[in-house]
Amino acid sequence: MKATLTIAGGYDSRLRENVEYLDELKHLAAREGVSSQISFITSCSTAERNKLLSQCLCVIYTPKDEHFGIVPLEAMAAHKPVIACNSGGPVETVKDAETGFLCDPNPEDFSLAMAKVIQDPQMASRMGGEARKHVAESFSTKIFGQHLNQYLISITSSKED
Numbered sequence: 001m002k003a004t005l006t007i008a009g010g011y012d013s014r015l016r017e018n019v020e021y022l023d024e025l026k027h028l029a030a031r032e033g034v035s036s037q038i039s040f041i042t043s044c045s046t047a048e049r050n051k052l053l054s055q056c057l058c059v060i061y062t063p064k065d066e067h068f069g070i071v072p073l074e075a076m077a078a079h080k081p082v083i084a085c086n087s088g089g090p091v092e093t094v095k096d097a098e099t100g101f102l103c104d105p106n107p108e109d110f111s112l113a114m115a116k117v118i119q120d121p122q123m124a125s126r127m128g129g130e131a132r133k134h135v136a137e138s139f140s141t142k143i144f145g146q147h148l149n150q151y152l153i154s155i156t157s158s159k160e161d
Contacts, residue, residue: 003118004037008052011042053078057124058117061090064105069093072100073139076131081124083113093139099131 007025012018022040029035044052053059059075061084068089072082076093082100084090096102101116103109117124137143 002037003114004039006039006041006052006056008041008044008049013042049074050078053080056080057121058083058100058114058128060110060114061085062105062110064088066090073135076100076128076135079125079128079132081117081127081131083110083117095130095134099127099134 010018011022022042026035026040029038041048041052053075058081059071061069061071061075061082063069064085064087066085066088069084072084072090072093075082076099082090082094084094084100084102085105086096086102087105090102094100094102101113103113117127
């Protein structure tokens with residue numbers, strides 16, 4: 001099985017740093033001879049994002065110490081396991097070895113996790129199912145509303161005492 005990589009979103013052409021980094025990634029892919037296996041989608045609509053999510057095996061989320069990050073939740077809601085850094089928000093949202101993999105922020109850890117998913121698509125599918133279940137049980141708007149309601153009741157109860 002020949003794996004492909006799609007790098008999508010997070011791009012603003014007005015930011016010189018973004019333009020330079022995209023150029024650097026394209027040159028690196030060419031130098032390593034993998035350009036034909038990598039697609040760069042700098043911006044995409046919600047419909048395009050949903051199509052990408054429906055077609056992928058997993059989502060790789062690389063920000064280190066990200067505050068929360070909606071991308072892992074969107075991926076898991078789409079039945080996809082997430083490979084992310086073991087810091088910041090993903091530590092709270094991704095269950096390691098259940099709904100994806102939490103990795104140290106280095107190429108070796110990420111590549112090992114990616115290899116596991118590529119070599120065992122059935123495991124990836126099971127993890128995706130667990131991911132969807134986890135998001136529905138822990139991060140849905142219904143669950144958020146229930147937690148908010150409980151919090152408000154506890155605040156008002158403590159003020160009445």
